[in-house]
């Protein structure tokens with residue numbers, strides 16, 4: 001699989017440039033990563049005489065072919081590569097580790113100019129900026145990528161304490177809303193994209209997409225959905241104020257670390273409120289309340305005053321935006337792999353929500369969410385009695401009808417290049433299969449679906 005080789009190359013080069021920044025390019029960790037990247041590059045080139053890698057806007061091209069999903073997964077790294085002035089790279093085998101080390105230094109900002117090498121040439125050709133791929137999947141992907149940009153820029157202004165507005169966030173949310181309305185099934189499928197590297201930002205975009213879908217379903221006006229969507233997008237922005245060591249801590253947190261994590265709703269709400277224009281304040285409420293639970297548990301511990309008494313605990317009136325976003329937030333968190341646990345399949349995440357409906361989560365929103373996702377949510381893989389593996393692409397409007405699914409692996413076990421919808425019945429389903437066990441990513445299938453999505 002060429003995709004796997006591209007990933008291996010991008011991942012090791014990203015690691016190498018990270019090590020240049022941290023420890024300098026002569027550090028063994030760095031030279032090891034560079035060696036690995038050079039091997040991955042040579043393997044990627046295979047028996048071709050050379051390979052042209054190019055980046056145009058949001059998209060990575062390999063020999064002129066767009067790599068949609070990888071572009072999205074490595075969105076942050078591609079931004080760094082472009083910022084270092086690298087638009088194209090021609091690689092000739094075997095790739096020389098010393099030359100690749102220079103590229104890693106260039107990306108890290110350790111040197112300014114591209115070296116002239118034998119096996120690597122930077123910006124030796126110009127990519128033709130053709131018309132953008134106008135497929136719904138590509139438009140959604142672009143919208144997702146712009147959301148990541150908006151999060152990074154809002155995040156860094158929060159970090160540096162400089163004044164920010166919510167204008168960029170509002171505009172990406174409007175675009176996400178527009179693209180999701182045009183293709184709701186593809187939007188749900190796109191939320192299966194996760195990043196271990198920038199977990200919080202991808203999680204935030206996913207939560208926003210899922211929240212917008214749910215908000216539309218329960219009849220919230222489009223204008224109000226934008227504020228709700230901003231809240232969902234920025235609900236975890238307060239994590240900027242939590243140390244990396246704590247956020248990436250693999251095991252149980254001690255009391256002090258836990259205390260630090262519990263500050264993120266308030267830190268986020270403060271940052272959003274400082275940036276909010278009139279009418280956008282509710283976005284801060286969403287961030288403040290997203291870990292407060294329906295039954296009054298969770299954090300922060302909320303106290304309200306009804307004119308006579310102070311109350312907390314059961315019956316605390318969380319804003320309904322917060323209760324809605326909490327459902328989407330939880331679903332995406334459970335379906336994502338973390339350093340301390342594996343990703344759960346979609347149906348398992350729904351089970352968790354249902355079992356805590358009425359205690360942790362608002363039962364009405366859980367019900368609406370479950371009906372939006374359907375019995376097998378988009379991105380679920382099913383093994384059929386025929387031996388085929390199908391992937392659910394679109395929930396069914398009718399609860400008695402199974403969702404639309406496409407064949408991704410045929411009876412012989414080979415991957416299907418152009419997945420097509422297939423009829424199937426309840427009796428045909430043998431079991432659900434985890435995406436990780438198959439090595440297929442739902443969003444990768446999305447890129448290959450018929451335009452209808």
Ligand SMILES: [Fe+2]
Nearest residue numbers: 235236290291
């Ligand atoms: Fe959170």
